[in-house]
Amino acid sequence: MTRGRLGRVWTVCSATFVLLVCFGVGLRNVTHAQIGGTPQVDPTNPIVEENRLPGTSLGLLPDREDLVRRSFEFASRQEADAATQMSPRVTPDVWTSGKPIEGYAGKASVNVGESIDLHVSSQYPTFDILIFRQGWYNGVGQRFIRQISNIPGTVQPIPEPDPVTGLVEANWPVTYTLQTASNWVSGVYKIWLIEHSNYEDVGSYIIFVLRDDARQSDILFQVALTTYQAYNNWGGKSLYNYNSVNGRAVAVSFDRPYVDAYGAGLYDTGDNHMVRWLEKNGYDVTYATNVDLEASPDLMANREVFLSNFHDEYWSWNMRANVEAARDQGKDLLFFTSNNVYYQIRFEPSSAGIANRVIVCYKNTSDPMSVSDTPWLTTVRWRDEPVSRPENELLGVMFDTAMAFGEHFPWVVANAQHWVYAGTGLHDGDSIERLMGYEYDRVFDNGLTPSDLQILSHSPAPPQYGTHANGTLYKAPSGALVFSAATNYWPYLLDGRSGWPKDSRVERMTINLLNYTLDQFAIVEGGVDLEGRLAAPSPQWIVTLQVSIVPQAGGATVFHDVATTNDSGQFTTSVLPGDYNIRFKGSHTLARVVPVTLAPGSNVLTIPTLLEGDANDDNRIDITDFSILAASFAQAAGQASYDARADFNIDGAVNISDFSLLATHFATAGEELP
Numbered sequence: 001m002t003r004g005r006l007g008r009v010w011t012v013c014s015a016t017f018v019l020l021v022c023f024g025v026g027l028r029n030v031t032h033a034q035i036g037g038t039p040q041v042d043p044t045n046p047i048v049e050e051n052r053l054p055g056t057s058l059g060l061l062p063d064r065e066d067l068v069r070r071s072f073e074f075a076s077r078q079e080a081d082a083a084t085q086m087s088p089r090v091t092p093d094v095w096t097s098g099k100p101i102e103g104y105a106g107k108a109s110v111n112v113g114e115s116i117d118l119h120v121s122s123q124y125p126t127f128d129i130l131i132f133r134q135g136w137y138n139g140v141g142q143r144f145i146r147q148i149s150n151i152p153g154t155v156q157p158i159p160e161p162d163p164v165t166g167l168v169e170a171n172w173p174v175t176y177t178l179q180t181a182s183n184w185v186s187g188v189y190k191i192w193l194i195e196h197s198n199y200e201d202v203g204s205y206i207i208f209v210l211r212d213d214a215r216q217s218d219i220l221f222q223v224a225l226t227t228y229q230a231y232n233n234w235g236g237k238s239l240y241n242y243n244s245v246n247g248r249a250v251a252v253s254f255d256r257p258y259v260d261a262y263g264a265g266l267y268d269t270g271d272n273h274m275v276r277w278l279e280k281n282g283y284d285v286t287y288a289t290n291v292d293l294e295a296s297p298d299l300m301a302n303r304e305v306f307l308s309n310f311h312d313e314y315w316s317w318n319m320r321a322n323v324e325a326a327r328d329q330g331k332d333l334l335f336f337t338s339n340n341v342y343y344q345i346r347f348e349p350s351s352a353g354i355a356n357r358v359i360v361c362y363k364n365t366s367d368p369m370s371v372s373d374t375p376w377l378t379t380v381r382w383r384d385e386p387v388s389r390p391e392n393e394l395l396g397v398m399f400d401t402a403m404a405f406g407e408h409f410p411w412v413v414a415n416a417q418h419w420v421y422a423g424t425g426l427h428d429g430d431s432i433e434r435l436m437g438y439e440y441d442r443v444f445d446n447g448l449t450p451s452d453l454q455i456l457s458h459s460p461a462p463p464q465y466g467t468h469a470n471g472t473l474y475k476a477p478s479g480a481l482v483f484s485a486a487t488n489y490w491p492y493l494l495d496g497r498s499g500w501p502k503d504s505r506v507e508r509m510t511i512n513l514l515n516y517t518l519d520q521f522a523i524v525e526g527g528v529d530l531e532g533r534l535a536a537p538s539p540q541w542i543v544t545l546q547v548s549i550v551p552q553a554g555g556a557t558v559f560h561d562v563a564t565t566n567d568s569g570q571f572t573t574s575v576l577p578g579d580y581n582i583r584f585k586g587s588h589t590l591a592r593v594v595p596v597t598l599a600p601g602s603n604v605l606t607i608p609t610l611l612e613g614d615a616n617d618d619n620r621i622d623i624t625d626f627s628i629l630a631a632s633f634a635q636a637a638g639q640a641s642y643d644a645r646a647d648f649n650i651d652g653a654v655n656i657s658d659f660s661l662l663a664t665h666f667a668t669a670g671e672e673l674p
Helices: 046-051 065-077 079-084 225-231 271-280 290-295 317-328 490-495 504-517 623-632 656-664
Strands: 016-023 101-105 109-111 115-122 126-134 142-152 176-179 187-195 204-211 219-223 251-253 285-289 305-311 314-316 332-338 343-348 358-360 398-402 409-412 431-436 439-442 472-475 481-484 520-527 544-551 559-564 570-574 578-586 592-598 601-606
Touching: 046 271, 101 187, 109 285, 115 126, 115 187, 115 204, 126 176, 126 271, 142 176, 187 271, 204 285, 219 271, 219 290, 225 251, 225 290, 225 314, 225 358, 271 305, 271 490, 285 290, 290 314, 290 317, 305 490, 314 317, 317 332, 317 343, 332 439, 332 490, 332 504, 431 490, 431 504, 481 504, 490 504, 623 656
Parallel strands: 101 204, 109 204, 219 285, 219 305, 305 332, 314 343, 332 481
Antiparallel strands: 016 520, 016 601, 101 115, 115 176, 126 142, 126 187, 187 204, 251 358, 343 358, 398 439, 409 431, 472 481, 520 570, 544 559, 544 578, 578 592
């Protein structure tokens, strides 16, 4: 699909209003029957079919999110310390596992039909594994796939960290090889390890991602396992001082269990919320990890939208290069998160020679790579020398400040006329409570901000933390859209769990973004021609329009709302393609009704000029309007008898120009919908 052709044009001529339709023929995705409507999905979508199957609560372990929250609180408050020195500020004296059974997968992900090795340490003589796919499943959140029973258990050793790098590799032998089936649906899978036949056992999880490399899907969800692993302190070492014994590591391994959330890592802390919401709404999504993004330059070949969620902090050179290449090919990028692309990492093979099993991140120039022939691969912040590639060059924004996990502040709307806000009812200055935090990003003036950057929010932060946060988007030269939410909490307000209320406005913004990127969103970005104004741009062109869109075949109005134009007379609204009658009426203008067929692609509609003189806005110009003008004639704004209803050209005075406009159209009525 070629980008830059649908819904990407912003130039509007006077007397012309451009209807830009982002809608792909034959796509199998969420659509809206009307503004603010319920998502409609194709029943053949594999995600829809999968989530019709019954879910199960078996294996849903007690909520341990409080422990993960405390981990993030320590980590976020010590970010600067961890970036600049090795000495710990807060550190445990010793580390012990404390789990009778735990394990890890030999790969971050596998393709459907491939096998994956499981490495397990068990105090139980025999144990069972139960496999669950994560999704919506009528709110339960997971579906039982398969069980394997009576696997012999052996206690495996916990190795000492490498004395130089702090690397901890378990290197346990293969306990069981799980064969995935070709009919399993791409997704996040949890493997529950429990004592044989003891379903009261807490046990622990192994997590892996099942890809479907051959299937074309609309959205690729990247599971940020590099960030999971950066915070994982199994064996006493992570990339952070706060939970490492005797200082943090500069290298961490995937060949070890996750400590957090019974072995699920950070999945239940944020990614789970977005997965549930996407699959509840039937979006056509496949899954991969950022290890796959490192290894596969063509990962986006069969997908249109790249989606990053919650906390996606650690990126390699190849990861960034591959995402930027996808953007430059017209693939849209949606970052529903903050603190993205913050540290550069390097992937290295394990001690057994398996590629991409070790993450290296010194977080400063003590990295030997800084004095090598490839200093740009030094594992510092992307914005720091010798890398010097600030993340806003890709994202539009950069990380600013971290709060304690759970702390929050409101998202404050800017640019409410933008199509992102269509159907939300939000206006400039309105707030969405609890949306911002615990880390947040903002626009930086470093000369690398994308030229088309559009600021969607300007949210003042609590004074003890920083200045403000900005949600943004921009259009790349390829036509690709790049959106940055600048907050971690976005998925929380979609799913409405973890102590956060579900917010329909955040949901609508998300739907708008997805519909736009999937070319299903009919965006009406129009411009009106008004009489008696100075040449645009001018404040005289900022007017309030009433817009109504009704199907020609009859039925309910699909859009009726107020739109405020900018200083060039432009405004934005949205509707699906179809045959419509569209009515426009400005303050003290007569209404115009235009029949139009909105087809896929750009639809340019020429409409008559909106005629001035309707002072009382009853859609006719008569003696009543003349009386209003006469009572205010020769008065200027601020004078007692000035009446803005008669200031037809909005120049701050009622004078002969306004009289001429009214007189020209006297005894004329506006048009009405059939």
